[in-house]
Amino acid sequence: MADTTSMNMIQALNSALDIKMAEDRNVLSFGEDAGYFGGVFRVTDHLQKKHGLTRSFDAPISENGIAAAGIGMAVYGLRPVIEMQFADYIYPAYDQLVSEAAKIRYRSGGEFTCPITVRSPYGGGIFGGQTHSQSPESLFTHISGLKTVIPSNPYDAKGLLIAAIEDDDPVVFFEPKRLYNGPFDGWHERPVSPWKAQELAQVPTGKYTVPLGKARIMREGSDVTILAYGTMVWVSLAAAEHAGVDAEVIDLRSLVPLDIEAIEESVKKTGRCVVVHEAPKTSGYGAELSSLVQERCFYHLEAPVARVAGWDTPYPHAFEWEYFPGPERVAEAIKRTMEG
Amino acid sequence: MADTTSMNMIQALNSALDIKMAEDRNVLSFGEDAGYFGGVFRVTDHLQKKHGLTRSFDAPISENGIAAAGIGMAVYGLRPVIEMQFADYIYPAYDQLVSEAAKIRYRSGGEFTCPITVRSPYGGGIFGGQTHSQSPESLFTHISGLKTVIPSNPYDAKGLLIAAIEDDDPVVFFEPKRLYNGPFDGWHERPVSPWKAQELAQVPTGKYTVPLGKARIMREGSDVTILAYGTMVWVSLAAAEHAGVDAEVIDLRSLVPLDIEAIEESVKKTGRCVVVHEAPKTSGYGAELSSLVQERCFYHLEAPVARVAGWDTPYPHAFEWEYFPGPERVAEAIKRTMEG
Amino acid sequence: MTKNTPKLSLRVPEPPARPGDKADFSHVQIDEAGAVARPDVSVSPEVTRDLAFRLVRVLDDNGKAVGPWDPKLDVETLKRGLKAMVLTRAFDDRMHKAHRQGKTSFYMKCTGEEAIAVAQALVLSPEDMGFPTYRQQGLLIARGYPLATMMNQIYSNAADPIKGRQLPIMYSAKDYGFFTISGNLGTQVPQAVGWAMASAYKGDDKIASAWIGDGATAEGDFHSALTFAAVYRAPVILNIVNNQWAISSFQGIAGGIETTFASKAIGYGLPCLRVDGNDFLAVWAATQWAAERARTNQGATVIEFLTYRHAPHSTSDDPSRYRPGDEGAHWPLGDPVERLKQHLIGQKTWSEDDQKAAEADAEAQVKAAAKESEAIGTLGQSRPSVKTMFEEVFASEDWRLVEQRREVGV
Amino acid sequence: MTKNTPKLSLRVPEPPARPGDKADFSHVQIDEAGAVARPDVSVSPEVTRDLAFRLVRVLDDNGKAVGPWDPKLDVETLKRGLKAMVLTRAFDDRMHKAHRQGKTSFYMKCTGEEAIAVAQALVLSPEDMGFPTYRQQGLLIARGYPLATMMNQIYSNAADPIKGRQLPIMYSAKDYGFFTISGNLGTQVPQAVGWAMASAYKGDDKIASAWIGDGATAEGDFHSALTFAAVYRAPVILNIVNNQWAISSFQGIAGGIETTFASKAIGYGLPCLRVDGNDFLAVWAATQWAAERARTNQGATVIEFLTYRHAPHSTSDDPSRYRPGDEGAHWPLGDPVERLKQHLIGQKTWSEDDQKAAEADAEAQVKAAAKESEAIGTLGQSRPSVKTMFEEVFASEDWRLVEQRREVGV
C-alpha cells in the first residue's frame, strides 16, 4: 500500500491539485483570491509558489468570466480547475455552465469538448447566513451534460477531485465546507473532532482516483437505507445511531452519474429509504432520489421514501440549527419510516 | 356573465397586460423587442402605441439587466412585467431572480418587497433546437421565495397573468409557446386546430383573475391521475384517450404554490399517478411531484408513480418528435401504471 | 436639497425613423477615406482612445485605396476576397429561398456584412480560433469549407456533421478555425478570451478572434470578456459588428446613441479601432493591426465594424414592421461587394464581365452543392440515426441515457 | 501570416508589493488639490472624459480647501460630517472587538473610507435610495440611525429588525434611504438603476445612489447597470469605491493597472468623476455635482473614489498574508478624519481638544448603544422567535411552510 498520511479535507484537495499540476502542464487553477493567497479556505495554498504564477492565479470577481475563461481553456485542450469562492455565488456563472460547458460536446457533434472542473465550497452549519450556506447541487443535476460530485471525507475528496480533473466532461465539484477541518455529525454542541481520528482521513500521498458514479456504503445495515452526500453522510450515521436502527448509510459521492445499482440493491434489501440533504426540500436532489427509488423498488417498499432536507426558506443566520437537518430530524424520519 | 370573445393565448396574455396597464399606472412592460415591435411572439403588441413609450419599451439584450432593473422598479413600488425573449435565455438573469428577487422580502424583514412578474415563452415542439425549446421551470421551483406559474389555455393565461401581476411576490410566468396559436396535443402529424374551437379560448374581455395555487381538473376520471402543466396538459388528454383509460387529468397551472389538496384527493381516489413534463427527467419538477405523491398517498398507490419527461439530453433539432413526450409515450406510461 | 423642476422623466431612446418615415442616417459621422492615422502596432492602448470616435476607411468614393491603412494587397488576394464575398451572398440567397421552399426550418443572412467575416478569414489562420456569431458564414466560405456540408447542417440531414442536433446555421468546424456556434448571445466572447489565454499559457502561437453584435454587447459576457482580456493581456481580437439593428431594436437601445461601441474598450485600457465594415481593405488592415498586436504579446484589441443589416434578422423576421422599407438604400457606407469590385475595376484588373462570371460561378458552386446535399435530403427527408440523439451528452453514455435510448427502441 | 517571436506568454498582474516588500504607491497619480476644473453641471458627458484620468481634490496638504470643487460648506455641516466619521470609526472599532469577544459571528470595518458614505449621506436625502455594499455603514450613522439597532442586527438578537435572517452588517433601513444589503456583490447596482428609472417613470423627484467596490466592478451586473443607466438616462449616482483591494486581490486583478475605474463610464457615454475619497469636501462636491445632474434629468454619473482599505477585509481576514503590514501607512491620500479635522483646525473653528471630546462622545454613544443592545443579547443569547424563520418567504405562508413550521413545533 502506498504511503499515507493524515489529511483534513482541505489538505486532501490541495494534494489532488498539486499532484495533477505536477503531472500535467495542462492542469491549472484560478479563482477569486485563489492565487497568491491560496483561496479563502486555503485549498489552493502554495500552488502558485510551487507551480508558478500562470498556473495558479487570482481572477477578477466575475464568476461568469471565470467560468467562460475556463471553458475557453478547456476547449483549447487544457484541464482548468476553477474555484467559485462560495456556491452561493455560482449563479452568475450558471448560464456559462448550463448553456455552454454542458452542451459543447453535444452541439458540436463531438468536435469540441470541455473538460473543466468547477470547485466550490457549499453547504451550511457555519453561521454563514443565506449567502454563505447554500447547497445548489440539484440545479446542476437537472442539466444534461454536467456531472455533479460531492465528497464527504478527505480520502474521497482527493480521489474524486483527481478523477474529476481527468474526466473528459465538465464536472461541478461541491466541497462541503463544514467538513473542511473535521467531520461533523450535526451534534453541534459537541466539540468538533479533527479529521485525524478518522480512517477516511488516512490519505495516500501519491496519486489515486475514486471513480465518478460509484457510491460508498458507509455503514452496512438491514433495516433502512439512508441516501446522503456531503456533510449529511456524517449526520446520517449519527442519526442511525441515535435512532438505534440498523441503517445502511450510502454516501452517493457522485450525484450525476448516480450509482443506481448500489441504491437499488440496498433498498431492495431493506425495503425502506430515507433521503437526506441540506438544500431546500422542494425540487432538491432528494426529489429525484425519492422518485427513482419508488419507480424502481416500489414493490419492495414497506413505507414511503422519506425526505429530510432544508426548509423552503432562505438560510437564516440566527436559526442555523433549526434549519440545518441535524441527527434528530433524520432520526425521526428513520423512525417514522420504520413504523410505516 | 361578462362579455367574452374568442382569443388565442397570445391575445389573452396581451389582454391581461392591456387591462392591468389601463387600470394601474404602476404596471409597465419591457424586454428585448417588446416595445415598438410588440415582442417576437407579439404578446406585447400595441401596448406601446396605446399606453405610451415609457410604459412598454425595448430593453438592451441583457437578461441580467432586465431582471435587475425590474427588481429595482418593483422595490420602488411599481409592478413591472418583464419579458425574457425565450426561457432558454433566462439564465443570465438567474442570479438576480434567485439571489435577489426571491429573497428581498425575507432578508429585509419585510421592509422591501419585489412584486415583479417575469414572463417567458418556454417549451418545445416548434423545431427550435436546443436554444429555443427548453423548459427550465424546475430550476425556479427549487428557489424559496419564487412562484412559478404555467398556463395551458387562453382563459387561464389571462386570469393567471393578472393574478401574477397583482401578486405581491415575484412570479416566474412561463408561457408554452407551442400553445400560443392553438392547442397542441402532440399528434404532430395532424393539423393544428386554432383556439377558436375550444371552450377555454372563450375569454372574458374584462378583468378577472385565476388564483395562483389552484389546479384545474381538465378531465375527471377514476382510473389514474395525470399531473401535467403547459402543453403537456393537452398531450395528457390525448394520451388518456389514446390509452382508452378513464384518467383524471389535472392541470397544475401553478407549480409553486402547488395545489397539493387537489393532487392528494385525486390520487387517493385513483390509486395511480403519472407525471408529465417536457423538461429533462432528472431533477425535473416531475421528481418533486412524484415524491410528494408517494409521500402523501403511499398507502393508496397501486403502482409506482410514473414520470414521462424529456430525455436527459439537450433538445435536438432533428429529433423533435422523438424527444418531445408525445401522447404515445404518455399512453404507454398510463398503461404501465394501470398494470402495476 | 435641490429638488427638481421639472419633474423627473424617463427617457426611452427611439430610432430616427420608423416605417413610413424617411430613412435618416444623419447621425452617422463618417471620416474621409484615408483621414485617420494608423498608429504603430506597438503603441500603448491610450494612444488609440481617439480612434474610438473616428472611422478607419481605405476605399474612397471612387473605389481608390488611400491613406495609411491601405494594406496594399496583391491582386490575387483582392480577387479571392471578392469571390468569397460573392459566393457568400449567393449561398445566403439560395438558403433563404430553401427556407421558403420548406427545405429547412430557419436561416440567417449576412447580406451587406460579408466583408467583415471574409477579410478576417483571410488575414487569420485556420489554426487561430474564430468564435463567431450566426452572421460569420463568410469565415467558412472564404476558407473553402464545403458548401454542401454547410447545407447538410442546415438541412439536419444524415450527413450533418453535428448530427441534426443544432438549429440551422449553427455550424461547428474545428479544422477551419470555427468554434461551434451557440444560440446564446455573447457567451462565446469570454470563451474566446479563455482560449487565447490558453494559447498564451502554453507558449503557443495561435490567437483567437470573437464576434459579437451591437445588441449583444449589452450582455454581461461582453464585460467579462473585456475584463479578462485586459487583465491577462490575452491574444484575442474582439470584433463588434455594429449593423445598426438587433432584431427590431436599433443600436440606441444598446447605448449606441450615447457613444460608439468601440469606446467600450477605453474603460478596460484596451486599444480600439472603429472601422468601415463595408470596406474590405479597411477590415483587412484593422484585423492585421490587431492580429499583430496579439501575436506579439501586446494583448487584445477591440474593433467596432460599422455596417448595416440589409436582410431581415432571420427567416422569422419582417423588418418592414419596425424600420423604413428603404432604409438600407440610404446606408451611407454602401455595399462591400460593390465597393471592392469598383476598386478592382479602377485598378483595371477586373471588369463588369468578370464580375458577372464570378457571380455565375458562385451560383453554379452553390447549385452543385445544393444538388449534392439535397440528394442526401432536406429537413425531415433525411436525418442522422435517432440513436445519435443519446450520444455525446457525455464522453460515454450513463445508465439513464442507455435506458432512455432503449425506451425509444434504438 | 506573421508568426510570433517570442512565443506567446500569459500575463498575470501582480501588486507592487507583497508581505516583506516595501510598500509602493508610486503608480498612484495624484493631482494637486484644486488643480482639476469643475465642468458645469449641464455639460455633455464627453466633456468629462478627461476627468476619468484626473483626481478631484479640494483639501490640500495643509488642510486648506482650494479650487473650483470647494463646496464651501458652513462650519456646522463640516462638524456634523467630522463627528459622523468619528462615530463611524468608533462603532467599527467596538464591533470588531465584539467579534473577538464572541458576541457575533462576523464584522466588516470601513476604516479610512468613512468620508465616502458620510458625505454622501449628508448630500443626499433619506428619501433618495442608497444601494450600499457592506462598507457604507457611515450612511446610517451619519443619518442618525440608532446605533443600538445596528448592533441588534449584528447580534441577530430578539430586537434585530431583520429578524436574525442575515449575516451581521447586512442592514436594511428603508426610512433612512438604505436598501437591504445583499451578500452578493454587484447585484444592487443595476437594481439602483431600475429604482431610479421608476422614480423618473413616475415623475417623482427621488434619485438613487449605488456603491460598488473596485473588485466587484468585474461582475456583469456592473455592466448592466451602466448600460441601463445610459440608455434610459436614469437619475442615479454610480459610486465605485476603489480601496485598492478586494480581499487579497489588488485592484490590478480588476483591471486597475490598465486604466482607471472612472474611465469605464466613457464606453457608455456616461459622465464621470475621479475623486480623492479621503477628502470629505471632494466627496461632497462630486456627489453634489452628480446629484444635481440626476435631479435635472441629465441622468447618471459614475464616480470613482480613490481610497484605501486600512482594515482587514472582514473579521475572517488577515491582510498581513498578502500585503505589506505597513502598506496603509504609505497610502498617499492620508486619513479622511485627520484631514477634515486639520481643515477645521486651520479654520480655527475646531481644536485638538474638540477632537478628543468628539472622540470621547462617540465612544460614549457607542458604549451606551452596546449596553442597550447587549442587554437584549448577543449572538446566541437572544434571538427572534424561531417561527419567524418561516415568515415573509412570501407575503403569506404556503402549505409547505405551514407544515415545516409545525414540524419544528413553532
Ligand SMILES: Cc1ncc(C[n+]2csc(CCOP(=O)(O)OP(=O)(O)O)c2C)c(N)n1
Ligand atoms: C442570451 C440571448 N438573449 C436573446 C437572444 C435572442 N436573440 C437572438 S439574435 C438577437 C438580436 C441580436 O442582435 P445583435 O447582437 O445586434 O446581432 P445581429 O443579429 O444584428 O447580427 C436576439 C435578441 C439570444 N439568442 N440569446
Ligand SMILES: Cc1ncc(C[n+]2csc(CCOP(=O)(O)OP(=O)(O)O)c2C)c(N)n1
Ligand atoms: C457574487 C459574489 N462573489 C464573490 C463574493 C465574495 N466576496 C465578498 S467581498 C469580496 C471582495 C470585494 O472586493 P471589492 O469589490 O473591492 O470591495 P471591498 O471589500 O474592497 O469594499 C468577495 C470576492 C461575493 N460576496 N459575491
Ligand SMILES: [Mg+2]
Ligand atoms: Mg446588430
Ligand SMILES: [Mg+2]
Ligand atoms: Mg475593494
